[in-house]
Amino acid sequence: MIQKLKTTASRRLRQRLAFGLLRAITGLVVVSLGGILLFILIQGLGAVNWEFLTQPPRDSMTKGGIFPAIIGTFCLTVGAILVALPLGVSAAVYLSEYARGGRVLALVRLGIQNLAGVPSVVFGLFGLALFCIFFKFGTSILAGSLTLGFLILPTVIGAAEEALRQVPATFREASLGLGATQWQTVRKVVLPAALPGILTGSILGLGRAAGETAPIMFTAATFYTLHLPQSVLDEVMALPYHIYVLATAGTHIDQTRPLQYGTVLVLMALVLGMNMGAILIRTKLRKQKKW
Numbered sequence: 691m692i693q694k695l696k697t698t699a700s701r702r703l704r705q706r707l708a709f710g711l712l713r714a715i716t717g718l719v720v721v722s723l724g725g726i727l728l729f730i731l732i733q734g735l736g737a738v739n740w741e742f743l744t745q746p747p748r749d750s751m752t753k754g755g756i757f758p759a760i761i762g763t764f765c766l767t768v769g770a771i772l773v774a775l776p777l778g779v780s781a782a783v784y785l786s787e788y789a790r791g792g793r794v795l796a797l798v799r800l801g802i803q804n805l806a807g808v809p810s811v812v813f814g815l816f817g818l819a820l821f822c823i824f825f826k827f828g829t830s831i832l833a834g835s836l837t838l839g840f841l842i843l844p845t846v847i848g849a850a851e852e853a854l855r856q857v858p859a860t861f862r863e864a865s866l867g868l869g870a871t872q873w874q875t876v877r878k879v880v881l882p883a884a885l886p887g888i889l890t891g892s893i894l895g896l897g898r899a900a901g902e903t904a905p906i907m908f909t910a911a912t913f914y915t916l917h918l919p920q921s922v923l924d925e926v927m928a929l930p931y932h933i934y935v936l937a938t939a940g941t942h943i944d945q946t947r948p949l950q951y952g953t954v955l956v957l958m959a960l961v962l963g964m965n966m967g968a969i970l971i972r973t974k975l976r977k978q979k980k981w
Contacts, residue, residue, distance in 0.1 A: 730954055737952030746916050751936060752945045756953055761918055762926030763900060763960060766910060769835025769922070770842060770899040775892055777839070778846030785847075786854040787876050806844035813841045814905040822909055832922040834910020841905055842895030849891020853884040889972040893965050900961045903930040929957040
């Protein structure tokens with residue numbers, strides 16, 4: 691009896707130590723993230739004003755604003771989602787609802803997981819070779835959106851497939867039992883039920899697409915332009931590449947340092963705004979679910 695009490699006490703002590711360690715690690719992460727955000731806010735808030743948000747750069751990018759870069763980033767991000775979401779959901783539906791298990795399917799899933807870890811610069815070179823040179827799209831929004839779309843495609847596929855798996859099998863059985871075909875079941879029952887989870891993958895992909903520099907450096911972004919894009923074949927400024935230019939390639943790096951932090955702050959706000967919009971839609975859809 692005494693031995694049993696000692697064992698129980700030892701387990702409780704180890705459990706408390708483990709939970710304490712997890713809380714400490716979580717707190718460290720939160721404090722570090724908060725410190726980074728606070729530093730960027732302090733350094734960049736002074737540069738953000740109406741002119742900064744609505745005017746193009748001027749005087750070797752030491753003055754003016756980042757309006758063309760904001761528009762370019764928005765176009766590239768929306769284009770990437772329009773590319774990745776249909777392809778990712780279609781692939782997830784096939785893998786989850788139609789594909790038969792086996793080595794081939796396991797290899798396909800392994801390939802998707804490996805693609806999620808490929809460096810973004812590799813996708814940039816892929817987009818340059820395929821879209822800019824082979825398809826002759828040139829440096830354009832179209833080439834950049836396609837490249838970013840393929841970059842976030844593994845994330846969207848993984849999230850969508852997991853969301854489809856979470857739909858109860860009874861939904862499918864009830865639909866099939868009422869005489870619906872498998873495609874009707876997927877389209878009218880499974881996909882609507884899985885939509886909130888699919889949007890989660892889209893949110894993750896949205897943030898990554900908006901913040902990538904290497905892919906758009908080769909396929910879409912230009913150093914400087916005063917003009918807003920008129921078509922999908924135009925090149926654009928983009929916030930991530932603009933930050934890179936200000937920090938590394940400018941001739942007045944010290945003078946542009948406040949603009950660098952201001953641009954980072956605007957990029958974070960843009961990503962947060964798009965994510966919040968997607969989260970609100972996801973929350974609304976989840977409230978409509980009855981299971």
